[in-house]
Amino acid sequence: xxxxxxxxxxxxxxxxxxxxxxxxxxxxxxxxxxxxxxxxxxxxxxxxxxxxxxxxxxxxxxxxxxxxxxxxxxxxxxxxxxxxxxxxxxxxxxxxxxxxxxxxxxxxxxxxxxxxxxxxxxxxxxxxxxxxxxxxxxxxxxxxxxxxxxxxxxxxxxxxxxxxxxxxxxxxxxxxxxxxxxxxxxxxxxxxxxxxxxxxxxxxxxxxxxxxxxxxxxxxxxxxxxxxxxxxxxxxxxxxxxxxxxxxxxxxxxxxxxxxxxxxxxxxxxxxxxxxxxxxxxxxxxxxxxxxxxxxxxxxxxxxxxxxxxxxxxxxxxxxxxxxxxxxxxxxxxxxxxxxxxxxxxxxxxxxxxxxxxxxxxxxxxxxxxxxxxxxxxx
Numbered sequence: 001x002x003x004x005x006x007x008x009x010x011x012x013x014x015x016x017x018x019x020x021x022x023x024x025x026x027x028x029x030x031x032x033x034x035x036x037x038x039x040x041x042x043x044x045x046x047x048x049x050x051x052x053x054x055x056x057x058x059x060x061x062x063x064x065x066x067x068x069x070x071x072x073x074x075x076x077x078x079x080x081x082x083x084x085x086x087x088x089x090x091x092x093x094x095x096x097x098x099x100x101x102x103x104x105x106x107x108x109x110x111x112x113x114x115x116x117x118x119x120x121x122x123x124x125x126x127x128x129x130x131x132x133x134x135x136x137x138x139x140x141x142x143x144x145x146x147x148x149x150x151x152x153x154x155x156x157x158x159x160x161x162x163x164x165x166x167x168x169x170x171x172x173x174x175x176x177x178x179x180x181x182x183x184x185x186x187x188x189x190x191x192x193x194x195x196x197x198x199x200x201x202x203x204x205x206x207x208x209x210x211x212x213x214x215x216x217x218x219x220x221x222x223x224x225x226x227x228x229x230x231x232x233x234x235x236x237x238x239x240x241x242x243x244x245x246x247x248x249x250x251x252x253x254x255x256x257x258x259x260x261x262x263x264x265x266x267x268x269x270x271x272x273x274x275x276x277x278x279x280x281x282x283x284x285x286x287x288x289x290x291x292x293x294x295x296x297x298x299x300x301x302x303x304x305x306x307x308x309x310x311x312x313x314x315x316x317x318x319x320x321x322x323x324x325x326x327x328x329x330x331x332x333x334x335x336x337x338x339x340x341x342x343x344x345x346x347x348x349x350x351x352x353x354x355x356x357x358x359x360x361x362x363x364x365x366x367x368x369x370x371x372x373x374x375x376x377x378x379x
Contacts, residue, residue, distance in 0.1 A: 002020055002023045002024045002047060002048070003020075003047060004016050004019050004020045004023070004045050004046070004047040005045065005046055005047055005059075005060070006032075006043075006044045006045035006046050006060070007041075007043075007044050007045070008042075008043050008044075008045055009042040009043065011377050012035065012042055012043045012374070012377045014373050014376065014377055015033060015035070015043055015045070015370065015373050015374055015377060016043075016045055018369060018370055018373045019031060019033060019045060019047060019370070020047065022366060022369075023047050023048045027366065028048055028354060028356060028366060029048050029049055029052065029054075029210060029354070029355055029356035030046075030047070030048035030049045030050055030057075030058030030062065030064075030207050030354065030355045030356070031046065031047065031048055031058070031261075031352065031353065031354035031355070031356075031366075032044075032045065032046035032058070032062070032260045032261035032262065032351075032352070032353050032354075033045050033046075033261050033351065033352050033370055034261040034262050034264075034265040034349075034350075034351040034352075035265075035348070035349070035350055035351075035374055036265050036269045036272070036348065036349040036351075037346070037347065037348050037378070038273075038347040038348075039269070039273055039277075039278075039347070041262075041265075043374070044261075044262055046058055046059070046060065046062065046260070046261070049207075050062055050205075050206075050207040050208070050355065051207070051208060052208075052210050058207060058355075059205075061193065061205055061260075062205055062206075062207050062260060063193060063198070063202065063205060063206055063207070063258045063259055063260050063263070064206060064207040064209065064258065064259075064260065064353055064354070064355045065198075065206070065209050065242040065243075065247075065255075065256060065257070065258055066257050066258065066259055066264065066334050066338050066353050067242075067255050067334030067335040067336060067338060068159070068254060068255060068332060068333065068334040068335055069257065069264060069332065069333055069334040069338045069339070069340055069353070070163065070196065070252075070253055070254060070255055070256060070257030070334070071162055071163065071253070071254050071332055072264075072268055072312075072313065072332050072340050073182060073186065073194065073196070073253070073257055073264075073267055073268070074162065074163050074166050074167065074178060074182075074196075074253035074254065075114060075166070075311075075312030075313060076186065076267065076268065076270070076271075076282065076283075076312075077166070077170055077178060077181050077182055077185070077186065077253075078110070078114060078166050078169065078170065078312065079283055079287055079288075079290065079291070079311075079312060080185065080186075080282055080283060081169075081170065081173055081174070082287055082290060083275075083282075083283050083284055083287040086173045086174070087110060087169060087173055088110065089109070089110045089111040089114065089290060089293075089311055090109055090110070090111060091109060091110055092106060092107060092108065092109055092110075093105070093108050093109065093110055093112075093113060093118075093165075093169065094106055094108075096110075096169050096172045096173055097143065097168055097169060097172050099140070099143040099144075100142070100143045102143055102144050102145075103144065103145060103146035103147075104146050104147060105118075105119075105120070105143075105146070105147060105151070107151065108120070108147070108151045108152075109151075109152070110169065111293070111295060111311050112151050112152055112295075113158070113162065113165040113166060113169075114162075114166060114311050114312045115155065115295035115296060115309040115310065115311055115312070116155040116156060116157050116158045116162070116296070116300070116302075116309055117151060117152050117153070117154065117155050117156070117295050117296050117309070118147065118151050118158070118165070119147025119148050119149045119150065119151040119156070120142060120145065120147055120148070120158070120161070120165065121148060121156040121157060121158045121159065121161070121227055121230070121231045121301075121302055122158070122159065122160060122161055122230055122231035122232075122233075122234035122235075123138070123141055123142065123145070123161060123234040123235065124141070124145045124230070124234060125230070125233055125234050127141065127234050127235050128235050129235045129236075129237075129238060129241050129247075130246060131235065132160065132161075132164070132235065132250065132252055133246050133247070133249070133250040133252075135164070135167075135177070135251055138161075138164050139164050139167075139168045142161060142164060142165060142168075148227045148230055149227060149301060152295075154296055154298060154299075154300075154301050155295070155296040155298075155300045155301065155302075155307055155309050156227040156228075156231065156300060156301035156302040157231065157300055157301075157302040157303045157307075158231075158254065159231055159232070159237075159254070159255075159302065160231075160235065160237070160252070160254055160255055161254060162253070162254040163178065163196075163251075163252050163253025163254035163255065163256075164252070164253070164254070166178070166253060167251065167253045177251050178196060178251055178253045179195065179196035179197055179251040179253075182194070182195065182196050182253075183195060183196075186267055186282065187263075187267070189280045190266055190267060190270075190277055190278075190280055191266070192259070192263045192266040192267050193259060193260065193262070193263040193266075194257060194258070194259035194263040194264060194266075194267055195257070195258050195259070196251055196252070196253055196256060196257050196258075197247075197248055197249055197250055197251060197252070197256055197258070198248040198256075198258040200248075202258070203248065206248075206258065207355040208242075208243040208355065209239055209240075209242045209243060209336070209355055209356075209357055210355055210356040210357060211239035211240055211357060212239060212335070212336050212357035212358055212359050212360075213359045215232075215361075216359065216360065219232055219233060219236075226301075227301040227302050228301065228302045228303075228304065231302045232302075237335075239335070239336070239357060242255075242256065255334075255335075259353065260353050261351040261352055261353045262351070264340050264351045264353060265340070265349050265350075265351035268340050268342055268349060268351070269342065269349035270282045270283060271283070271288055271291070271330065271342045271344065271349075272342040272343060272344055272347050272348060272349045273347055274288070275287070275288055288344070290310075290311050290312075291310045291311055291312055291313055291315075291330055292310050292315065292328065292330075293310055293311055294308065294309070294310055294315060295309050295310060295311060296308065296309045297309075297317065303361055303362060305319075305320040305362060306319045306320050307320055310330060312330075313330035313331065313332055314330065314331055314332050315329070315330055316329050316331075320362060321362060321363055323363075323368045323371045323372050323375070324341055324371075325341055325343035325345075325346075325348070325375075327343070327344075327345045328343075328344040328345050329341065329342060329343045329344060329345065330342055330344075333362070333363055333367065335357065335361060336354070336356075336357025336358050336364065337352075337354060337357065337358040337363055337364030337366055337367045338352060338353045338354060338367070339351070339352050339363060339367045339371065340352075341371065346378070348378065350370075350371055350374055352366075352367055352370050352371075354366070
């Protein structure tokens, strides 16, 4: 067994053992896991290595690019504006961002961009990864293009662009870019070590991501007019880009958040705890209810798997992510396997962040194993 640092209540020792076993086998490189029950952190553990060469250990304040787990924080930011009466999830996006009405998008609503049902799940090609770093260019391109399917009729995962879509709404109603809003209104008040992008002073403690195996399908073999092809080539993903300065400087609320299990749990447990964490109120219970207004339930046009989306988060379903909590719960995760799950019925939050990316897009065998071990300890 390798050393796993941090604290763990006695009944959760199987979770510590599971992490130790994965680290020892090499299946896991470096990772952190947090479990919070009713505001009490019962698991806060980490171990392994920051780097593939295994020279720098993963320590308490190690952070990592968490990919689409970032979306859960971006959705929280939007819901905070809903809570303040500044954003109406059922209003057209164009009420706040008039240019977005172009090309047949005048009826696309805020809830559609928050639930992956807007029809705008990527950028029309040609569009490069580095183009995402230019906020004005990226949002102008999204405003100008037409939907790839009828908005509101199905989900099609907004893999890389949801942070720009929601972030531009944040900017239009607050005058601040998303990364500044998250820093000032969420991470700062909560004392959470989470940021969109990463300031240079923190780069030395970032665990670089280790790219996953190739996607399990040939993109070129797909229908080039399909949402899945357009999304995954607009732009074409390259995991190694997350380790570059340009990526870390950018404001990409869908994919470039940096944190660890503790900081992501610190932020998102606000949903499990009724909107308030240690006296810091982010949301009202009524606004949390908005999450559970189901927007889609069925095969996702981009990911292919059956998914169920509320406003801002995935909701429980038993087929694609059967290990997610059922009942009144919400969740999402990031490319390679990171995951954050909030069970409002039991006021429990589960958070797992790592640097070695697993295959596939939704979860991994590692995230499933940890979550199942946690649930076994809880019951």
